[in-house]
Amino acid sequence: MTALVLEMRRLAAVRLDRAWLAVAAILLALALLAPAQATESLRFTIEALIGVAPWLALSVGVAAYAAASGADNLIGRAFQGRQAPMILTAALFGGLSPFCSCGVIPLIAALLAMGVPLAPVMAFWLASPVMDPAMFALTTGALGFEFALAKALAAVGLGLMGGFGVMALSRGGWLADPLRPGVGDGGCGGAKVRNPRPPVWAFWREDARVEKFRREALKSALFLGKWLTLAFLLESLMLAYVPAEAVAGLVGGEGLAPIALATLAGVPAYLNGYAAIPLVSGLIEQGMAPGAGLAFMVAGGVSSIPAAVAVWALARREVFALYLGFAFAGSLLAGVLFQLAQ
Known part of the structure; x- marks a missing residue:
């Protein structure tokens, strides 16, 4: 029996998690x-999944290629050199890296424990969980290239704001010890920084990397x-039971208030970056301001409750406060600028 079949069985056994249980509970x-709504929601979800399938396939391929080729090892290069260029490179790498807001925590612990400046x-x-x-690819398929680019x-802008803001605050000797006492070096997360290896772009020449590509794709x-299944199902219910005029009244229209409200709502209401895509798409169709949609997605990606809990456990209180402050301010600014550009 191949390793891929064993991996499929293992994954199938553990995938009955909260997302699938929520889907089953909602449909039941x-x-x-x-x-009647059960039939309509099921139809809506299936059609939405079929519509996003090409972008889903592209997303899966990109993620699997990054893992199989070892492209994530390039991250170590972002933290070498003088501090200002490091900030710029780190923000750019963060915007391109395949880390979620919680998955990046071990790497952050490793970097700080190794003495990399805060x-x-x-x-x-700040940049890594957003995009x-x-x-x-998925955002382009659901919300358009302009929204994905924004x-x-x-x-990147949020990363630059946080990086240069912390650099200015650190010049007086503040934030010299950002980690809580007893936090380790991040384990395997630190290995990518301590011992970076060059990526193997033509991964298909090595059987082990081909197998890794298959596992990561699955x-x-x-x-x-x-x-996406859960998100599309929730979107069908939102379209059925949430009046469009209510959405437009809360987070639609002109001005700062809808964007600020969406920024605040991004923290408790967020599922994850992928699930938020169809939900925001549905909200915008109902009258949500595009700037508010962007602010919701950026704020939720950085400071969702699971991520905030992880940051609280890792960093000192002043670092945690800065993290949330930059997340809110940067998300609000991004939403305002995007709305002005419409």
Whole structure:
């Protein structure tokens, strides 16, 4: 039996997680309480998944290629040299790296424990969860290239704001010890920085890397599939039961208030970057201001509750406060600028 078949069985056994259970619970409740809506929601979800399938395939391919080729090892280069160029490089790498807001935590712990200045680390920390190549492809498919580009620029801009802001604050000796006592070096996360290896772009020449590509493609497909299924299902309910005029009244129209409200709502209401894409698409169709949609996605990606808990456990309180402050201010600014550009 091949390793891929074993991996499929292992993944199938553990994928009955909260996302799939939520999908099953919602469909069961609809079948009992609103059979007609259950059929409509199921149809909507299937058609939406078929519509996004080309972008999903592209996303899976990009993520698997990055893992198989070892492209993530390039991250170590972002933290070498003088501090200002480090901040710029870290923000750019953060906007392109395939790390989520929680997955980046071990790497951050490694960087800080190894003595890398907080400023470039903060730049990477803030930019990384907002956008990656796979998310860019899915965002383009659901919300258009302009929105995806704006989100990528917001990721880099947020990283630059946080990095240079921390650098200015650190000049007086403040923030010299950002980690909580007893935090380790990040384990395997630090290996990518301590011992960076050159990527193997033509990974198909090595059987082990081809096998890794297959495993990562399957893993990504299952991960994205479950969240997109849940998100499209929730979108169908939102379109059915949430009046468009209510959405437009809260987060639509002109001015700063809708964008600020969306920025604040991004923290508790966020699922993850992939699940947010169809939800925001549905909200914009109902009247949500595009700038508010961008602010919601950027703020939620950086400071969702799971990520915030992880940061709280890792960093001292003043670093945690800066992290949230830069996340809110940068998301709000990104939303305002995008709205002005419409």
